[in-house]
Amino acid sequence: MHGYSFLRPLIVLVLAAALSMVISVSIGSSAVALNETLSVLFGGGTELQQTLILDLRLPRTFTAFATGGLLAVAGALMQVLLRNPLADPYVLGLSGGAAVGALLAMMAGVAGVVVSGSAFAGALLSTFLVFGLAHGTGSWTPSRLLLTGVVVAAGWGALIALILAMSPARQLPGMLYWLMGDISPAANPLPGLILLALVCLLVFPLGRSLNVLARGSMQASALGVSVRPLEWVIYILASLLTATAVTMAGSVGFVGLVVPHMLRLVLGNDQRLILPACALAGGTLLVLADTLARIVIAPEQLPVGVITALLGVPTFLYLLHRSR
Amino acid sequence: MNPLQARQLVIDIPGRTSGQPLDFTVEPGQVWGVLGPNGVGKTTLLHTLAGLRAPRNGAVQLGERSLTDWKRRRISQQLGVVFQDRQDGFPATVLETALIGRHPWLSPWQMETVEDQRMALEALQALDVAHLQNRLVNTLSGGERQRVAIATVLAQAPDTWLLDEPTNHLDLHHQVSVLGLLKAQAAQGCSVFMCLHDLNLAARWCDHILLLFPDGDACWGPSQQMLVPAALERLYGQKLMTAEIDGAPVFVPAGSSDPQSS
Numbered sequence: 001m002h003g004y005s006f007l008r009p010l011i012v013l014v015l016a017a018a019l020s021m022v023i024s025v026s027i028g029s030s031a032v033a034l035n036e037t038l039s040v041l042f043g044g045g046t047e048l049q050q051t052l053i054l055d056l057r058l059p060r061t062f063t064a065f066a067t068g069g070l071l072a073v074a075g076a077l078m079q080v081l082l083r084n085p086l087a088d089p090y091v092l093g094l095s096g097g098a099a100v101g102a103l104l105a106m107m108a109g110v111a112g113v114v115v116s117g118s119a120f121a122g123a124l125l126s127t128f129l130v131f132g133l134a135h136g137t138g139s140w141t142p143s144r145l146l147l148t149g150v151v152v153a154a155g156w157g158a159l160i161a162l163i164l165a166m167s168p169a170r171q172l173p174g175m176l177y178w179l180m181g182d183i184s185p186a187a188n189p190l191p192g193l194i195l196l197a198l199v200c201l202l203v204f205p206l207g208r209s210l211n212v213l214a215r216g217s218m219q220a221s222a223l224g225v226s227v228r229p230l231e232w233v234i235y236i237l238a239s240l241l242t243a244t245a246v247t248m249a250g251s252v253g254f255v256g257l258v259v260p261h262m263l264r265l266v267l268g269n270d271q272r273l274i275l276p277a278c279a280l281a282g283g284t285l286l287v288l289a290d291t292l293a294r295i296v297i298a299p300e301q302l303p304v305g306v307i308t309a310l311l312g313v314p315t316f317l318y319l320l321h322r323s324r
Numbered sequence: 325m326n327p328l329q330a331r332q333l334v335i336d337i338p339g340r341t342s343g344q345p346l347d348f349t350v351e352p353g354q355v356w357g358v359l360g361p362n363g364v365g366k367t368t369l370l371h372t373l374a375g376l377r378a379p380r381n382g383a384v385q386l387g388e389r390s391l392t393d394w395k396r397r398r399i400s401q402q403l404g405v406v407f408q409d410r411q412d413g414f415p416a417t418v419l420e421t422a423l424i425g426r427h428p429w430l431s432p433w434q435m436e437t438v439e440d441q442r443m444a445l446e447a448l449q450a451l452d453v454a455h456l457q458n459r460l461v462n463t464l465s466g467g468e469r470q471r472v473a474i475a476t477v478l479a480q481a482p483d484t485w486l487l488d489e490p491t492n493h494l495d496l497h498h499q500v501s502v503l504g505l506l507k508a509q510a511a512q513g514c515s516v517f518m519c520l521h522d523l524n525l526a527a528r529w530c531d532h533i534l535l536l537f538p539d540g541d542a543c544w545g546p547s548q549q550m551l552v553p554a555a556l557e558r559l560y561g562q563k564l565m566t567a568e569i570d571g572a573p574v575f576v577p578a579g580s581s582d583p584q585s586s
Contacts, residue, residue, distance in 0.1 A: 079414075215421075216411035222404070224428040318565075
């Protein structure tokens, strides 16, 4: 009975994701009609159209999809971990650590892979910092973890301001774009997509334990869940997903908050459904946001993080306002 | 079944002296009631017996083995806990909530089967909340939530029930039906161990009583031997009047103007 009820929403989301990608690759500085786009995707079209869509636009669209999916799943995992629907990798300071890592690399004058690697290291450092400090003398509670995350994030924020103030003026635009979240056309979407698929598979055996954990750690223990190991798995997984997303697209906020919340309103809170749904819907959202970012002030591009923040901030405030 | 046993058990409440170690076995068919004033450690004892808190001294055993030697999942197949506080941070329906009681019995790769659905639904029916099955738990009244929590453990089908104030928020009729259900579970060979506030419910439904005194003293045994006015007055620091109705003692607090015993 349960299995069938999972299938329909997922099929709808797969179709939505496919549609968003087709729209994304057909819109741009030189528009391609939808039917021509489809024919290119199935191997037809002119050579110019093929280069434009398959080599230039499709990788970027995949990168956007992977980034959005990873962030949404990471957000959903963090929310179960902290039993708090307001949790998000960005609220917990992961992105702050990544940003400091990336900006330090940029300030040193390097580019490309080193910036990504440095951002990844920063995100992981932030993870261990937050978890280590929140763990402290042993009494590890969700509220303490959340508070530690918020304070560490504020610390990263100060470091970011310091780096920006000390950096030469010519490096500032690149840094600001990174901070606002910008899908780099050069990124390779494959690792992100593979990671996303792996997590969606892993969710199946873990899903029911996550459902039980959402009822509180005592209740979960009483129902046979090994709470502490499971919490570590979730935190490390969420950090890995965030770090990977951040290396592809800089600091894109609020996807991890908005997407899981919207889906829970519609689909309920069974993690076996919500997590794959987050991967699909988060990807779709970021693909559409990226498309929007490319056309709003064309030929200039907006950083995609601006779009997601404009969507995310009102949602976050609405949630806070509504929560008891 | 493996009966739950406290062996020279001292619960750990920071800043409190250890008091008398507890040493008892909750045999199949028995219904135990724990009585004591606020803050005496009833909930802590229950959590310790469930293996959710480490004791300061002694051990909790399930059958011949200490709880710490059992796998968490195997414990949860034998021991069900109804908590006093519940966390509903995320919305979930009543049926979903009862279904998580089946978690200990399913392997990670299994979905809930039709059989699990049936057990969850029957548990909801037994607690008179089946008509709410599609409602969100956070929209229910306190008493309805309490019954859903008990239904979850009924769906879990443990040998030993640990309950923290199971009659909280329940109206008179549902107090009686919940305690009747627990008594019926005991009659089928389960054992029940619960913290209670209501002396008269304990007198009526429990065959064994554990008294936890504020000074760390404790005593336990068959109800008739434990439920004597002098001990209960010392327990609560409150003078009581006793009557007998239908062969069972009934305790009523004497007016506050009465001189304190003790």
